[in-house]
Amino acid sequence: MSPDISTHVGPISLERPTMLASGILGISLDVFGRLYKEGAGALVTKSLSKEPWDGYPNPTIIGLKHGYLNAVGLSNPGAPYFAKMLSQNQTVPIIVSLVGSVPEDFTFMVKQFENVKILGYELNLSCPHVEKVGLEVGDDPELVHTIIKSVKKESKVPVLAKVGLGSSDYLETVRTACDSGIDGITAINTLRAMAIDIQTGRPILSHKIGGMSGSPIKPVAVRCVYEISSKFDIPIIGCGGVSSWEDAVEFLLAGSSAVQIGSAVGEKWTGVFSEINDGISKYMEKKNYKKISEMVGIAKKF
Template sequence: MKITCNAGGLTLKNPTILAAGVLGTTGASLKRVASMGAGAVVTKSIGTEPKLGHHNPSMIRLEEGYINAMGLPNPSYGEFRQELEIAKEAGVPVIASIFGATPEEFTTVANGLPGADAYELNVSCPHAKGYGMQCGTDPELVKAITKAVKATVKVPVWVKLTPNVTDIKPIGLAAQEGGADAVVAINTLKAMAIDINTGWPILGNRSGGLSGPAVKPVAVKCVYDLYETLDIPVIGVGGVSNWADAIEFMMAGACAVEIGSAVYEDIGTFASVSMGISDYLDRKNMQLKDIIGMAHRRVKQ
């Protein structure tokens, strides 16, 4: 079954996308992911100034996923331009993930990192002081940031939302009102782990963000709520490990899915998820559009 799709203004050969922060630090690694079957790739989040990130340990593996507190390490937009150009040789859409503390900082990075096929606004990282979630829990600021970037670029603008709020719908609406072409849901959940032998928090930053299979039910609910509320597409992310996970996200309303933690286990996940989606559609004698939002239609019957 043909599974090309439109995701937030981009045409993808399949609905799988590399999530930000995973193998996205160099152009070569992004090309490698594209060669393994990803329909699009998202870069590491890039800011105005170089950042080293938090002290190690910055990532730990749990039975149900990972907790990371990288702290948005990046070389800055000026140093990343060449990597973006290399990534574009892969032949799939390259989305630049960008962050800042103000609308002005976001526009500085967007203007300073030309050539991306879309920009994903990181207003949701839970472990970088002054950035990410600290911006993304304020609807007015989310709207202002989105509006500022949308006014300065000629390509689609996606907004990656935080689940660390009482209700994600007002944040999604703020992004939509700011002119976003799509929202991405969700970023990681605030989390922590402690070494019971010493009593010390394990991560250098003490707390971080939980990703992997444990967050999938939360992400699916966020996608479901956003699809019901917004007029713009929703891209699902959070715990996608196989084709069945992707189908579940799509039935909740996602037009495509981003894959992150599962890449640590198998970089070939993109191809296997795409093949699984295609086989599922063949068995059901359906097209991709038939399953997007299916759960909403079912409950209304």
């Protein structure tokens, strides 16, 4: 019998341990359907705000030797638009990513999805390049506490917090999230970075500073998952630089129960999820693991 690659992130059950990370392929239900068929256990939407946001002017994304540098500016059509779209056609496991500045932004958005079937919410407390949201919220413990408390009170589905590396200790954000009743942590978002055109001397991104993603950030993300899992009793989803089954296994051993894949989906497009799921399954067979949970956090024993 082949190993069971289904997994749980706290109250969230997934048929497969690989998910699409937020922001990589927007909110197209056609694309989500295709990736689900290809093996994604869940699809995380682009972060949605209370109202539509335009984002920044181009250039907003640069391909690096490995991975990307982006400051898209969270352009999205708004939570009410997506909730309506989903209410008309919902067939795949979707986690809705939400972004806002104050608790009322988040509770307004949660109300929009009241009668729509979704797996859960992921609160974006970590976008590194938009003012008054993302990391600026994640860096403010009082705000993190009131946002999570308000969303938990309003939501009928599990709520995850996505953390990143800002100007305060991210482990304090995790601590506050845990104390406020969060169901799980996604770690990590992109890392603040920039690139300059040496001919003109201009920063390349219109926003100048953006977030770096892809394989170069993997060791940082693995370290964060390991630290969170060592210090807190909270389900974790690892994210950052996963592009092979070996990367995914590393995150599971560090302590996450599932992984999200972003840049590698942009780079390879097809086949990433099935390839990684197959690799995890073969690895489990070889190591005699029957269930994903048997390998989660093994690295902490050493």
